[in-house]
Amino acid sequence: MNGFMGYDSDRVARLRTTMHHAEFELDGFRSSDTEAGTALSDVRRVQRMLRESWLPLLDSLLVCKTLTNYRPTRLETSELTTSRLGVLEHTYGWSIVTDPLTSASNAITIDQAQALGWTLSHVDVKTLISDHELAWLAMALTAIAKRPALVDAFLVNMTNDGWTRLCNQLGDGRIALVALKTVDGQLNSTELARLADIDSIFRQLGAVLFDERRRHRSADAAPVLATMNPYAAAMIVQTLQLSASELAAVSVTLIRRYRTGGWADVQRAGPGTADILMQTMIHTPGAPAVFVSRTAHDPALLFDSAHSSALAQALIALGTNPANMTTATAGAVIPDMVRYIRDSYNSNVGFYGRQDPTIGLFAVDLVAPWLLQFAPSHASDWSLSSSEGPRLLASVMIEPSAFSRLVTQRAAIAAGLSHRIASSGDMARHSVEDLAAMLALIDTLARQRTVDHTHDAQQVWDIGFSVIDASLSLLPAGGAAQIGSGVALAGLRQVLVSNGLAPRSAAAVAHETLYVLDWQTTVAAAAVICATFDHMVSNGRITAMTPPPPLPDPGVADPGAQFSVAFSAWLDVCALGQAGLELDAIKQTIASTHEAERNAVDLATG
Amino acid sequence: MPIPSPTVQELLQRAHALRRLAHDIERCDAMLLYRGAGIDTWIGATPQRCLDDLLMARTLLIRATDLLRRNAVTLEQRAVQAGIAERLAVPTTSTFVR
Numbered sequence: 085m086n087g088f089m090g091y092d093s094d095r096v097a098r099l100r101t102t103m104h105h106a107e108f109e110l111d112g113f114r115s116s117d118t119e120a121g122t123a124l125s126d127v128r129r130v131q132r133m134l135r136e137s138w139l140p141l142l143d144s145l146l147v148c149k150t151l152t153n154y155r156p157t158r159l160e161t162s163e164l165t166t167s168r169l170g171v172l173e174h175t176y177g178w179s180i181v182t183d184p185l186t187s188a189s190n191a192i193t194i195d196q197a198q199a200l201g202w203t204l205s206h207v208d209v210k211t212l213i214s215d216h217e218l219a220w221l222a223m224a225l226t227a228i229a230k231r232p233a234l235v236d237a238f239l240v241n242m243t244n245d246g247w248t249r250l251c252n253q254l255g256d257g258r259i260a261l262v263a264l265k266t267v268d269g270q271l272n273s274t275e276l277a278r279l280a281d282i283d284s285i286f287r288q289l290g291a292v293l294f295d296e297r298r299r300h301r302s303a304d305a306a307p308v309l310a311t312m313n314p315y316a317a318a319m320i321v322q323t324l325q326l327s328a329s330e331l332a333a334v335s336v337t338l339i340r341r342y343r344t345g346g347w348a349d350v351q352r353a354g355p356g357t358a359d360i361l362m363q364t365m366i367h368t369p370g371a372p373a374v375f376v377s378r379t380a381h382d383p384a385l386l387f388d389s390a391h392s393s394a395l396a397q398a399l400i401a402l403g404t405n406p407a408n409m410t411t412a413t414a415g416a417v418i419p420d421m422v423r424y425i426r427d428s429y430n431s432n433v434g435f436y437g438r439q440d441p442t443i444g445l446f447a448v449d450l451v452a453p454w455l456l457q458f459a460p461s462h463a464s465d466w467s468l469s470s471s472e473g474p475r476l477l478a479s480v481m482i483e484p485s486a487f488s489r490l491v492t493q494r495a496a497i498a499a500g501l502s503h504r505i506a507s508s509g510d511m512a513r514h515s516v517e518d519l520a521a522m523l524a525l526i527d528t529l530a531r532q533r534t535v536d537h538t539h540d541a542q543q544v545w546d547i548g549f550s551v552i553d554a555s556l557s558l559l560p561a562g563g564a565a566q567i568g569s570g571v572a573l574a575g576l577r578q579v580l581v582s583n584g585l586a587p588r589s590a591a592a593v594a595h596e597t598l599y600v601l602d603w604q605t606t607v608a609a610a611a612v613i614c615a616t617f618d619h620m621v622s623n624g625r626i627t628a629m630t631p632p633p634p635l636p637d638p639g640v641a642d643p644g645a646q647f648s649v650a651f652s653a654w655l656d657v658c659a660l661g662q663a664g665l666e667l668d669a670i671k672q673t674i675a676s677t678h679e680a681e682r683n684a685v686d687l688a689t690g
Numbered sequence: 691m692p693i694p695s696p697t698v699q700e701l702l703q704r705a706h707a708l709r710r711l712a713h714d715i716e717r718c719d720a721m722l723l724y725r726g727a728g729i730d731t732w733i734g735a736t737p738q739r740c741l742d743d744l745l746m747a748r749t750l751l752i753r754a755t756d757l758l759r760r761n762a763v764t765l766e767q768r769a770v771q772a773g774i775a776e777r778l779a780v781p782t783t784s785t786f787v788r
Contacts, residue, residue, distance in 0.1 A: 089734030099726040106719035113718075115711055117704055119761035123711075123754035130720055130747040140742055154736075169733060185735035195729065 085618050088159065089183035090169040091145065092176070100142035107134045127313045145181070154181040162216040168196040175202075189401055192227040197237035200224060205246030215274065219283040225288035235295045248312045251289065255316030258282045262354035263449035265628050283319075290323025297324070309334065314342035318360040328370030328546035335361040335371075339389050362399045372403030373413075380417040383424035387443065397446045406499070415466030419476060422447065443488045447480035452493035602644040605637040609671045610647065616667060625663050633667070698776065700768035705762040712758035721748055 110131040114125060145154065156328040157180050159170040172178040192200075200221075228234040259277045265271050271279065293305050305324055318337050325332060342357040355363070365371035376399075379385045390396040401423070404414060425447045445556070451458065457465045458473035481487065490497075613633050616635055620626040635651035638641045654665045696704075700720035715721075727737065 089732065091732035091734075091735050091737070092730070095726065095731035099723070099731055102726055103723055104718055106723055109718045110720055113715060115707065115709060118713060119704065119765065120708055120758060123715075123757040123761075126750040126754040126757075127715065133719070133743055133747060134723075137743065141736070141740075183734045183736050185739060193729070198740060426783050567720070 087183055088157070088180055089170055090172050090178045090180045092178055096142060097146055100139065100146060103134055103139055107131055108137065108593075110134070116583065132401075139649050145179075154183065156181050164200070164203060165220045166195075171199040178647040190622055192224050192234060192236045194233060195232040196224075197228050198241050201238045201246070204250050205243040207240055208249075214544045215278055218278060218285065222281045222284040222288065225285055225292065229288045229291040229295060230615050232295060232299060234290050239290060239296060244308055244311055244356070247289075251286075251312045251316035251320060255313050255319060256283050258286075258319070259315060259353075259407045266353035286316075286319040287323050290320045293320065293430065294325050296322060302635050309338070309393055314338045314345065314357040315360075318357045318364075322360060322364050326368070328368055328374050331361075331365055331371045332378055333372035335365060335375055336385070339385055343385070343389060353389070356389075359391050359395055360438065360492075361388055364394050366395075366402060369410070372399050372405075373405075373408040376400060376403035376409070376417055377413055379421050383421050386421070387424065387428070393442055393446075394601035397442070397449070400446075400511055401449055404450060404453070410466055412458065414454055415457070418450065418457070419466060419468065421450060421481050422476050426476075426482075444480070444483035445486065447482075448486050448489040449493055449496070451477060451501060452490060453498040548599070602636065602642065603636070606644045607648045610634075610636050610671050613651070613667055616670060620663050629672060630658050630660070694766075695772065698773045701765050701772060707768065708758045708762040708765070712755040712762070714753055715758070716755050721738035721751055724748060734760070746760045 108129055113124065114128050140152070159166050159173055159180055163170060166690050169178070169180060172181050258279065260269065261275055261282070264275065293308065297305060305320075305326075309320060314321075317334075321331070321334055321338070324331075338361060339358045358534070365375055386400055387393075387396060400614065404418060404421075405411065406414070410419070425443055428443065455477075456462055458468075458477040460470040460473060462475050463470045466473070481490070483489070610633065617626065617633055621628055630653070634647065634654050636647045640646045648671070651668075655668060658664065660667070724741060724747075727741045727744050729737075731737070732740075
């Protein structure tokens, strides 16, 4: 027990009396019978042990005779490692002497856990967190967190003030070490050990609270967290295993306190309060979406609280992903965020006195999965006016590389479109309509930036064909349909392979603007028509002898018009009845540039 | 001069003495010393060593009582054998006559 021995004088006196009597009693056990010899030798062994080892020690303790290695002493109440004896000395009047023996066991007992909680709650922690105490505390709390009985014993004496003092002290120590690491580039072995011990203690304190919450469902960690520094509370929250909604609620509270309470000024280095909480939320399924929803009215809390803007952006991207957020909820979140980004980009000032240089491009990542909702045809989804969506979208396509960024997000755009189609019920109808709307919106964005390079034109095509692919895969014709697959699609595939998905030369994009959308929508219409035609043939609605639909011709100046004429002629020749009407409806919905043209005019006229 | 064999009575008396000694040891204070040497009385490495010693003392004393009782049984078995031998060597009237 760390070099000290404590005892209750009265009880030790009773032990000594009983032991004297026992020794005398053993001395009286005698026998001349040889058959008792072995047994009596055990008796004598016990007698000698009492007489020679323990009675002299007890006698000396009680007559205050100083033994060489058992010197009377007084313990500091603030010494953590001897907290158990310290509490017994100061609360129950036990005597303390030095103990030359060292305990082979570090096992924590119930009363030791109680004493530790009492000590942490009644002493000035600032004076007691030495390196060896930190290591011991980490060991003790690890043992306590593993046994519910020890957790209860520890918490019975642990007050809110105790929690606050201890965690604040640990948090301040951690901030100092992290700052030192930032300045010096590294920590020495002692500092690293101290940092590891602090982190371990935070983990175990969180585990203790989690265990209590798990077993006593009414136990609430909020009062404990409410009084400590936001940073210390965030360290605890990491291991509380809160539910998504609990974690989001606690995070909002702590980050708000962090921003308004002056703590931000002392936490510049390393992960701060918001970083710790956001990292925890990223690893808690559902938490990012709840957090983003709760802070929609205060986007600064989202964008401008963490030291790492990449971390905040990862959280926001995760929370606003269509897989994690409904369209209605996104409507209450995304437009406000876009406006915040637009305004902060223009004001050029952030919470930490600098603008986040990545926010412009992040805006593209933010809107990519929800591109469809910015289209005029979907303005009602988010209660936007018909021109507001494209205008809002254009307002954050600020960075020169924004369009390139949008291209890199084409998978997210396509996924967003797929999610929308899949959740809309009438897949066949909506997929066609949504595909048309998406292509028109992409064209609108492209038209806003002059597409005067082959590379730019190629980018527009990449996005467009990604969404065409996504739509085709959701058509009734087949879950995995892709451009170029299927029977009728084979002809289209040959056209695309031989001519490329996009113009290859500057000359080919000379008629840019409408040509790009015209070709793209024509290809999209042909792809959907071919896929649907294949489906109708396979289920017998159209005879297999029917000639396949016409294909778009990339060699003409107006591929849309040419395809429209050829398609109408094909319908007349084939006389497909109801099936023909359905195919015509698909073609009319997709291969129309009217909407895109209208959007372009709106943007151009402001 | 040959050593005379113990009589049945002598063997039974010795066995009785061993059983009595085992009984006394079993009820001595040393058996229960450990109860007063726990963490309610004192705490530390030395007290832990003391508690370990007192528990070992209890084990030794229990072993002693077991040994005494085993030896008593042996003596009693010898007494039975001696009794049989005596009866075979010197038949008495009561042996054959009801």
